[in-house]
Every structure is written in C-alpha cells, then in structure tokens.
Amino acid sequence: MLTIGQLAAYAGVTVAAVRHYHRIGLLPEPERDRSGYRSYDADAVVRLIRIHVLAAAGVPLARVADLLDADAAGFARGIREIDARLRAEVRRLQEARTRLAQLAAGEQLALPASVVGYLDRLRAMGVAEGYIEEERDAWILVAAQLPDTIDEVIAGKHRDLDDPDLVRLYGLLSDALSWTVDDPRVVEVADILDRINTRALASGAADELGLEQGLIDLLDSRMLASSPATGRLIELLEERGWRGWTRLRRVAAISGRDS
16 A cells, blocks of 8 residues: 555656645545555556546546546547647647737738838838838728728839829928927928829829728827827818828818918
8 A cells, every 4th residue: 555655656746736636536535544644556556647647648637537437439539529629729829929920020910011011111211210100000000901902002102102202201201200380391291292182183093092981080190199290280281272181182272371
C-alpha cells in the first residue's frame, strides 16, 4: 500500500494534483486507517496515471471521468470530439497570431494594400506623419464602407496627384494641424480647394464616393476637431460657394469674400 506521496511519485504528478483530483471526484479518496493516514493500491496508481496522460494530452478535466469509464468505442469517439475541438482552437490561435502580426505592421491592420501604398506616396512627397495619421484614420472608415470599390477610389486619388494644385495642397496641409485661425495659409488652402472642385464640377468628375451621410458627418466632425483653423477654412469655402468637407457641394457664394 502506498502513501499519497508515493502515489504521486509513481504517476509523475504532485501531491497537490492528487488532492485536486480527489476534490473534483476524478480519483476516489480512500478511507483513513487507524493511524489517520490514507493508503493507495495499484488500481489508484493506474487510474492516476491515466488521468495524468489524458490531462497532459489536452483533455479537459471535465471530460476525463467520462473517458476513463467509457468502453473502447466511446473512448475513441470522445477522443475524436476533443481532437476536433483542439484543432478549432489551434486555428483560432493561428488567426489571432496573424492579426497580431498585422497589428505590429500598423496601417496594414485595417487598410487594404492600395490605401497603404497611397499613404506611402504621400510620405514620399514629404507630407508630415501627423497629417498622414489623420488621413489614415479617415481611410480606415471609408475602406470599411467601400470594400468592393476602395481600390478604384485610390487609383483615382493617385491620378489626382498629377495635379500641381493638389500637390501644393498636401504641402500646405502637412503641418495644418498646428495652424491658428488667422494663419494666412488657410486662405490659400480655401483658394486651392475652390479651383480643384470648380474644375472637377465643370468636367463632370466631381468626387462622389457613395458614402452614407452618417459617415460623411463623422468624417467632417473629425476634420473640424483636428485643428483650430478648420472652422475658419469651412467659412472661407462657403464664401467661395462650397459647403461641407468630405462631400463638397456647390452653393451660392456668400458676399464679402476675402481677397
């Protein structure tokens, strides 16, 4: 007959594990002898070894008792079920690792490659990282709503960069986040946007992404919160006959336009 320590040693587990298996009913707890000690026989060693092998193989302890008491067919069926669960868990963990790798890649987590390439082009033009981060977050929202057409939209944005006015616009906006309301560059940005959108309207190429109004409102509010100068820019655009930001609309120009 064996003490609990000897039992644990034979099975390759700790005494604490044996006591845990007693508490959850996996391993029957023998009565104490007249000296107050519990003693274990060979059957206890065999059962403990089987418990340990199953647990080490990834079988949940809640299923171990059923498997220990099952016949050969039931045991095989139970093992197949557990294996299927483990394979599903492995796939979930692999997907989690893939997403973590994407997270480490930054922009590629939530953006298609076409948008990442466009942002890289802006970087190559010298646009400041702070402004690119603002544009990146806006594109995350747009790409989520336009998954089937975002590549086409970005292709058009690349073509737009052939316009010197747009290149100049990005050069100005690069550090616009720090502008004050009376910065003279706000007027120049309004003039450039006026020219770009007037040409687009005349050519029938006005920018219509097909975004829901709720998202447009969200993007506009984000832009307004990005810099103290953005409110003044919106006023200047209205004076030039435009309303909005994400979706500029032609309206009657307000009199008293700044020169």
